Amino acid sequence: MHEASAGAHDAHPAQAPRDAAQAPRDAAQAPRDAARDAPHDAPTAAERARTATYGIAGAVLVAPGVPYDPVPAHATDDNGAPLLLMPRKSPTVVALTGADDLPATLRISDVAPVPLADRVRGRAWLHGWVSELPAGERRAAADRLARLHPRPELLDLAAAGDPSGADPDGDASGWTILTMDLAEIEIADAWGSADLGPEEYRDARPDPFVAVEASLLGHLDAAHRAELGRLVPGAEPGRVRPVALDRYGLWLRATDGDLRVGFGGAVGDVHGLRRAYRRLFASGASGRVRGS
Helix, strand or coil, rough: CCCCCHHHHHCCCCCCHHHHCCCCCCCCCCCCCCCCCCCCEEEEEEEEHHHHHCCCCCEEEECCCEEEEEEEEEEEECCCCEEEEEECHHHHHHHHCCCEEEEEEEEEEEEEECCCCCCEEEEEEEEEEEEECCCHHHHHHHHHHHHHHCCCHHHHHHCCCCCCCCCCCCCHHHHCEEEHHHEEEEEECCCEEEECCCHHHHHHCCCCCCCCHHHHHHHHHHHHHHHHHHHHCCCCCCCCCEEEEEECCEEECCEEEEEEEEECCCCCCHHHHHHHHHHHHCCCCCCCEEEC
């Protein structure tokens, strides 16, 4: 599960009219739709994209003529639309002055929470048009962002969005929330790469363990390395590390690369996850599927 090639994806979005904007292509990558349809025991490309954009991974905004703009905190609404906490002095917000929107790409880098030599698990690119969220919608967006990112700036924005607040436009806080009207989504990770339309992306749901994956992987790495090692025949003791987890299984890092260990079916909650762990650890290497 090594770093996906950034290549043309990092270039500024095409400076084309709104109805003609298209995502960049990278001919060196694998066929774009190779990972769109997943087997029944794996997440679909749309589900993986929704998981990557949930708000845990790092994000950068890229717009024509605007410097790369790191996003301090982000999340998505129920339909997967990005909610981006940004300083009002940031290059993107300044570029939006006097404009309804800008063509932009939100670049997501998904990094393993476990310390590894190569931690990048995948990337996602959300292409479309960025705009400032209307003042009347910022309080609800700030509340949603605060569930993942309890920052004081979000408290200020939530108060500013309250009609009883001192500043209904939210300007006094020095922060605002941007959103995006999406045209195309790209995902590239250990499963492969795929292009997605906004409807396919919107209709998918993130993995149920996305918000707690970091703590789950940290526990596996700290307390269960011996059990993980037994899932990989011939592995050196203590050298097998957990890289990623979803409701269908685990990605593990061994000395000769990454491999997939399936749960044998979808898991819906933490209790089911514990049962899946026990079955895996009891059966040794059974159910092992070699990853890419």
